[in-house]
Amino acid sequence: MVRTLLLGVAAAVLIGSAGQAAEWTIRLSHGDNENNPTHMGALKFEELAEKYTDGRVDVRIFPNNQLGNEQEVAQALRMGTIEAEILYTGNLQPLAPSVGVMMLPYAFTSNEQVWKAMDALKDPLNERITKEAGVRILGYFEKGFRVLTNSKKPVEYIEDLQGLKIRVSKNNIAINTFKSWGIDPIPMAWPEVFPALQQKVIDGQENPYTTAISSKFYEVQKYITEIHYLIWSGPLIISELFYQKLPEDVQAALNKAGEEAADYEREVSGKETEEAKKELVKLGMVLSGPPKDEEKWQKAAQSIWPQFYDTIGGEEWVETARKIMSGQ
Numbered sequence: 001m002v003r004t005l006l007l008g009v010a011a012a013v014l015i016g017s018a019g020q021a022a023e024w025t026i027r028l029s030h031g032d033n034e035n036n037p038t039h040m041g042a043l044k045f046e047e048l049a050e051k052y053t054d055g056r057v058d059v060r061i062f063p064n065n066q067l068g069n070e071q072e073v074a075q076a077l078r079m080g081t082i083e084a085e086i087l088y089t090g091n092l093q094p095l096a097p098s099v100g101v102m103m104l105p106y107a108f109t110s111n112e113q114v115w116k117a118m119d120a121l122k123d124p125l126n127e128r129i130t131k132e133a134g135v136r137i138l139g140y141f142e143k144g145f146r147v148l149t150n151s152k153k154p155v156e157y158i159e160d161l162q163g164l165k166i167r168v169s170k171n172n173i174a175i176n177t178f179k180s181w182g183i184d185p186i187p188m189a190w191p192e193v194f195p196a197l198q199q200k201v202i203d204g205q206e207n208p209y210t211t212a213i214s215s216k217f218y219e220v221q222k223y224i225t226e227i228h229y230l231i232w233s234g235p236l237i238i239s240e241l242f243y244q245k246l247p248e249d250v251q252a253a254l255n256k257a258g259e260e261a262a263d264y265e266r267e268v269s270g271k272e273t274e275e276a277k278k279e280l281v282k283l284g285m286v287l288s289g290p291p292k293d294e295e296k297w298q299k300a301a302q303s304i305w306p307q308f309y310d311t312i313g314g315e316e317w318v319e320t321a322r323k324i325m326s327g328q
C-alpha cells in the first residue's frame, strides 16, 4: 500500500540540496536498493535536476519500494500524489499499454539497439502515455538482459524449464512468453520476490545480473541462464499533473537532467553487469550462458507477438514505433 505518511506535499518551499530555497519538491520512488544501477541513476538525476534548475527543484529519492510497489506508485503519479518514479517497463505497461513496444520478446539483440529505440521513442511515447496513464518519460534507463535464475537445476534446454515455478512481473507479455515456453509462470509484485524465493514458494525469477547482486539472489538461487528475451528497460517518469504546473524552463531542465541521468545510468550499468557476472561466480552461482537451444525459445516467443498488439496500443502503433526505433 502506498504510504500515506509521505503523501500530500506536492510543492513546498524547502531548502534543496543545492543550498537554495526550493520551490518544488520531487519525491522520486524506485523499487531497488542503494547498490543497484537504478539508484545511481536516481542520484545523478537528483544532482542534475537541482543544478539545472539552480536549486528551484529539490529531488528526494525513496529507494526500496518505500512509497509502494512500482505499479502502485505509477498509479499515485497519475493522481499527482507522488511526483516521480523509475520503474521496469513491464510494471508500467499494464497502465500505459503503448510502452509495451519496448517489451516484444526477442525484439532487441543489444543494449545499444535498445538505447537508440528508447531515445527515438521518448516524444512519441509521451504523446500517448500522458493520456493513457497520466505520466511522462524524462529519460529511459537500461540494465541489460533479464536473465533466468533458479534454485533447482541448470537450465540449458527449454525442456529443463518444465516444472519450475518462475516468478514474472504482473505483465501479460512476460506471462504469455513463458507460456509459449511450456510453463505457467507466477506473476508477483517485486517486493514479494526475495521472500518468496527464500520460502521456496517459487523456484526462480528473471532480472538483470546486477539485480542478482544488489538483491542478494545468490543467497537463495544457484543457477543462471542467460536468456535474451527482454532487456530491462525502465523509464524515469514524472506525474503529468505535476509537470503541467511547472514553468517551461523548469520542464526543460528536468528533461535535460532525465536524459543525462539515463546516459550515465546506462554506462554504469554496463560496467556493473560485467562485475556482477564475476562476483556471482565467486559467490557460488553457476552461470551456464545462453540456452543451447535458444533459437527454440526465440521462435516460440516471437510467434506470439500478434497476441500482444491489442494490449500494447494496437498494430498500427506497433508498426509506427518499430519504424521509429529502426530510424526509418
Ligand code: MLT
Residues within 6 Å of the ligand: 031, 032, 070, 087, 088, 091, 168, 169, 189, 190, 206, 207, 211, 232
Ligand atoms: C521486476 O522484476 O518487477 C523489476 O525488474 C524490478 C525492478 O524494477 O528492478
